[in-house]
Amino acid sequence: MEERPFSDISYEQFLNEEKLMGSKCAKCGALFVPPRSICIRCYNTKMEWAQMKGKGKLVAFTCIAVGPPYMIKEGYDRQHPYCSGVVELEEGVRVVARIEGVNTNKPETIKVGTPLTVQFLHRAEGENLKTFLAFKPA
Amino acid sequence: MQKRRKLGRGVAVVGTGMSKFGMFKEKNSKDLFAEAFNEMLSSVDKGIDPKDIQALYLGNASNDTLVHQMHWGPIISDLIGLTPKPATRTEGACASGALAFREGVFAIASGFYDIVLVGGVEEMSKRTTEEVTEILAMAASPYEVRVGFTFPGVFGATATAYFARYGATREHLMNVTIKSHNNARLNPKAQFNVSIRDIMNQRMERARKKGEPVPTWKDEKEFLRDPVANPVVAWPMHLYDCSPISDGASCMLLVAEEIAKSFTDNPLYVVGIGQGSGQGLHAKEDLTCFEATRYAAKEAYELSGLKPEDIQIAEVHDCFSIAEIIHLEDLGFFKPGQGYKAVEEGLTRLDGVKPINTSGGLKCKGHPIGATGIAQLYEIWKQLRGEAGKRQVPIKDLRIGATHNLGGTGGTCTLTILERR
Numbered sequence: 001m002e003e004r005p006f007s008d009i010s011y012e013q014f015l016n017e018e019k020l021m022g023s024k025c026a027k028c029g030a031l032f033v034p035p036r037s038i039c040i041r042c043y044n045t046k047m048e049w050a051q052m053k054g055k056g057k058l059v060a061f062t063c064i065a066v067g068p069p070y071m072i073k074e075g076y077d078r079q080h081p082y083c084s085g086v087v088e089l090e091e092g093v094r095v096v097a098r099i100e101g102v103n104t105n106k107p108e109t110i111k112v113g114t115p116l117t118v119q120f121l122h123r124a125e126g127e128n129l130k131t132f133l134a135f136k137p138a
Numbered sequence: 139m140q141k142r143r144k145l146g147r148g149v150a151v152v153g154t155g156m157s158k159f160g161m162f163k164e165k166n167s168k169d170l171f172a173e174a175f176n177e178m179l180s181s182v183d184k185g186i187d188p189k190d191i192q193a194l195y196l197g198n199a200s201n202d203t204l205v206h207q208m209h210w211g212p213i214i215s216d217l218i219g220l221t222p223k224p225a226t227r228t229e230g231a232c233a234s235g236a237l238a239f240r241e242g243v244f245a246i247a248s249g250f251y252d253i254v255l256v257g258g259v260e261e262m263s264k265r266t267t268e269e270v271t272e273i274l275a276m277a278a279s280p281y282e283v284r285v286g287f288t289f290p291g292v293f294g295a296t297a298t299a300y301f302a303r304y305g306a307t308r309e310h311l312m313n314v315t316i317k318s319h320n321n322a323r324l325n326p327k328a329q330f331n332v333s334i335r336d337i338m339n340q341r342m343e344r345a346r347k348k349g350e351p352v353p354t355w356k357d358e359k360e361f362l363r364d365p366v367a368n369p370v371v372a373w374p375m376h377l378y379d380c381s382p383i384s385d386g387a388s389c390m391l392l393v394a395e396e397i398a399k400s401f402t403d404n405p406l407y408v409v410g411i412g413q414g415s416g417q418g419l420h421a422k423e424d425l426t427c428f429e430a431t432r433y434a435a436k437e438a439y440e441l442s443g444l445k446p447e448d449i450q451i452a453e454v455h456d457c458f459s460i461a462e463i464i465h466l467e468d469l470g471f472f473k474p475g476q477g478y479k480a481v482e483e484g485l486t487r488l489d490g491v492k493p494i495n496t497s498g499g500l501k502c503k504g505h506p507i508g509a510t511g512i513a514q515l516y517e518i519w520k521q522l523r524g525e526a527g528k529r530q531v532p533i534k535d536l537r538i539g540a541t542h543n544l545g546g547t548g549g550t551c552t553l554t555i556l557e558r559r
Contacts, residue, residue, distance in 0.1 A: 008280070033420075034281060034420075059299060059302075059425065060295040060296065060298045060299035060302075060419070060425050061294075061295055061298055062287075062290075062291040062292075062294030062295045062297075062298065062372045062373055062374075062375070063294075063370070063372065063373040064286060064287075064288055064290070064291045064294075064371075064372045064373075065369070065370045065371055065372065065373070066267060066268070066271060066288070066290070066371050066372065067268075067271070067286060067288060068268065068271050068272035068275055068286075068288060069268055069269070069272055070272070071286050072268065078369070078370075081370065081373070082286055084282075084285050084286045084287045084291055084295070085295060086295060086299070086419050086420060086425065093420075094419075094420045094421070094422075095281075095420050096279075096281050096282050096284075096285050096287065096418070096419050096420045097285050098285050098286055107370075107373040107374070112298055112299065112301075112302035113302070132284070132285060133284075133285060134285075
């Protein structure tokens with residue numbers, strides 16, 4: 001797996017394999033999720049893969065009632081909003097993700113700071129497999 | 139070490155125009171721009187021969203997808219008889235207009251041109267809300283789009299982070315909405331030139347006429363709390379927290395400072411311009427501010443030698459209610475965490491110490507995204523020249539106004555400062 005380029009495509013492939021992966025600068029140790037091929041701290045280009053434990057906490061969220069067509073196709077609408085959020089991982093970096101297992105019709109019950117654990121949402125199959133990064137309350 | 143930045147030579151604004159903003163099924167981008175252009179011509183006190191315009195810079199964000207036509211520079215150049223002179227399109231999502239202005243300023247400051255037209259246009263209302271939502275989200279970070287974020291969603295998430303940090307609530311956002319509507323009521327070009335109170339009265343009257351149960355709301359906030367009147371879009375962003383889908387155009391005539399007086403005795407001078415870029419939600423160090431705005435502000439303040447307290451009025455990019463509050467802080471008008479209190483205390487009202495979005499802002503004036511940046515400057519032109527009519531701010535010796543334009547989810551931000559001397 002270490003042979004894969006530090007790209008968005010690799011990041012997505014890892015999600016298909018249920019791995020949340022970032023890149024770590026071999027020189028200064030800066031961590032990036034999704035991976036970057038260039039370290040924007042020290043401009044070193046030698047990176048290493050780093051697997052995240054998949055634990056974190058919610059730092060911001062929204063419950064979306066008016067979604068784009070690709071979310072409407074999944075069955076979300078004004079009566080069935082979905083939650084997207086920003087999750088701070090134990091490793092110290094943040095990711096954006098779908099937030100599952102929360103009451104999107106009662107968003108006032110969703111709290112910033114809630115501990116979360118990773119979940120991989122697989123859509124379609126085989127060659128068309130797409131996996132969305134999600135988190136749910138731990 | 140970099141020297142202090144300055145313009146090669148001074149640049150002045152000598153005329154401006156904007157179309158009415160709204161949803162116009164019967165008008166296309168050309169019709170809208172013609173409306174803005176004609177007003178611009180009549181706004182130049184001593185007149186301008188359009189044949190003297192040397193170049194056009196045009197902001198447009200999404201006509202490629204929204205109306206299936208790209209390459210708007212030459213289309214608009216042809217519309218106004220400017221061909222074969224150069225026309226350049228700028229794209230910075232919702233900040234496309236401010237980028238056109240900035241390019242126009244640089245073109246004159248460099249000495250290359252003396253007379254330049256800058257403008258913006260967007261035609262959005264012929265698509266469904268869902269389609270516009272998807273197309274606008276194309277200007278968010280790709281990672282955000284992947285997990286379902288929309289524009290209102292990104293600002294909704296920003297609001298939850300702001301609430302958690304500073305203790306503000308939805309009630310505070312409502313103060314922004316109520317103020318914007320009160321200002322827009324006095325702006326005949328605004329898409330929604332009605333106060334929240336007017337809307338409440340209209341709803342009650344309509345129910346009465348139809349013989350339906352007449353809704354009663356104690357005050358504006360009770361109306362805004364009503365989930366039927368003000369439904370969720372992307373919690374905590376509700377309908378009345380969001381700028382609308384709009385069609386519109388705007389333009390502005392820029393000239394070299396040394397020839398400004400041959401167009402008008404009352405030009406405005408470009409004293410500060412700044413621009414910054416920003417990262418997506420996951421990479422932002424602080425979710426309760428926009429680093430691109432802070433960078434743009436620093437650049438514009440340094441260029442002008444002015445401080446935030448010197449800015450007497452401003453139009454800020456209130457694409458969503460929470461955004462207006464954050465911009466007040468990022469631009470240095472109020473300290474971080476104090477913006478929502480300043481709005482609550484009325485400091486940003488038309489008659490406040492720091493009037494903000496006297497036009498009604500994006501929320502009520504409308505937000506045809508590529509046209510917004512220059513439409514904001516149009517409002518500052520009107521106010522600084524004492525031509526804002528019923529919404530003229532009561533500040534004595536009003537000389538300095540600023541506009542803040544934001545693109546995407548904070549990817550491109552600008553601050554422009556104009557001065558009347």
